[in-house]
Amino acid sequence: MEIHFKIIGLTLISLALIHTIFPKYFNWNEDLKSLSLINRQMMKVHTFFIALVVFLMGLLCLTSSQELTETALGRKISLGIGIFWLLRLFIQLFGYSSALWRGKLFETTVHIVFTLLWTYMSAVFLWAAAYK
Numbered sequence: 098m099e100i101h102f103k104i105i106g107l108t109l110i111s112l113a114l115i116h117t118i119f120p121k122y123f124n125w126n127e128d129l130k131s132l133s134l135i136n137r138q139m140m141k142v143h144t145f146f147i148a149l150v151v152f153l154m155g156l157l158c159l160t161s162s163q164e165l166t167e168t169a170l171g172r173k174i175s176l177g178i179g180i181f182w183l184l185r186l187f188i189q190l191f192g193y194s195s196a197l198w199r200g201k202l203f204e205t206t207v208h209i210v211f212t213l214l215w216t217y218m219s220a221v222f223l224w225a226a227a228y229k
Contacts, residue, residue: 098162098166098224098225099162099163102158102165102166102221103158103159103162105155105218105221106155106156106157107155107159108155108218109155110152110155110156110159111155112151113148113149113152113155114152116144116145116147117148119144120141125137125141154178157174172227173226175223175225175226176222176223176226179218179221179222179225179226182215182218182222183215183219183223185215186212186219189208189211189212189215190212193208
């Protein structure tokens with residue numbers, strides 16, 4: 098089980114770092130111009146904090162995989178994180194319009210990869226929470 102936490106930890110840290118390219122990749126300077134200042138800043142601030150939480154989850158997985166699987170508190174934390182990623186999987190499948198990816202090779206590939214990633218992470222954390 099610990100190897101899965103290590104894999105997830107490295108993946109989450111990488112994912113957090115990828116958030117740094119979002120503003121440029123998604124052309125936020127241009128696309129967000131029509132929003133009010135508060136909405137533009139909330140978009141950027143919330144993205145930063147999402148990236149921070151994802152980074153810290155990754156760090157937790159790398160440094161405390163044994164505790165996450167072998168202690169009562171760790172299993173509770175794993176349950177919470179498992180629910181988090183299960184909800185993210187649900188949003189991946191039902192929250193985004195398929196018009197964003199259907200018929201587009203790169204976007205479809207990204208959609209499938211992240212669907213599999215959210216499924217894997219949900220399963221690992223929920224399994225760790227249930228395992229005694």
